[in-house]
Amino acid sequence: MEKNNRKQEEEVSSAKIRNLTIAAFVIFILLFGGGAFTFFKIKNQPGETQQTGVQDPLRKVLNENENVFNKVFSSNHLAKTYPKSEAVKNVRVNGDVGMGNDFDAKDWKLKLVKADGDTLAISLADIQKLPKTEITFDFKCIEGWSQVTNWGGVKFSDFVKAYHLDQQSQKKYIGLVTPDGEYYVGIDMPSAMHPQTLLCYEMNGKPLPMDQGYPLRLMIPTKYGIKSLKRIGTLSFSNERPKDYWYERGYDYYSGL
């Protein structure tokens, strides 16, 4: 009698195991199929055609992230600053797009596009007459390195005041382009007007080295380094997003920290 019972038990449990195995397999097929379906669905979406660097569903997620960052971000949020003595002397050079040798620094003037057909050419000497601000902060490259560095120049917001760009600063974005048009970034206006954003012409108290953006670069501590365009040629204002070099290659337009 006892023996019989045990045999039955064994049979029950092996039937149970078989059922569980089948159930697990079915679940596996469903989940795997779902994953594969989603993967190929995203993969086959258009995207590259629209110059956004990634497939549309992924870009949608990035744009959503951006909306969240835009809401969270305010000019009260300051990047951490350091004593000037902590700034490194050997500042790393990274990125040379738009930094070709054919550049004539002597003839350089900042092209400020106030409106269609209304462009002002501003010399470095004129920019240096504006109130000067210095900042020492941890400059972060999206490639994973960072460095405490010291920079000097005019706050973008002070530049706006000095050149009476009140109307222009009502627009949603500024666009910056190197003189040769090879590197370009777009910056949302709240970030441009942020008190730590500089039109920068000095590093460690000396004129910018040529490969660090002489005569004038952007320095925007609240964003990754990709946005701190070196060697500004043209500055313009728009309500549409200006084209952005790294956005076109799949990065977040906002690239905030």
Ligand SMILES: Nc1nc2c(c(=O)[nH]1)N[C@H]1C(S)=C(S)[C@@H](COP(=O)(O)O)O[C@H]1N2
């Ligand atoms: N014109 C121009 N500006 C640029 C780049 C570039 O390739 N060309 N690279 C960007 C990137 S990715 C970084 S990290 C910083 C590096 O600045 P640095 O060379 O002064 O360290 O510049 C940014 N500005």
Ligand SMILES: [Mo]
């Ligand atoms: Mo970078």
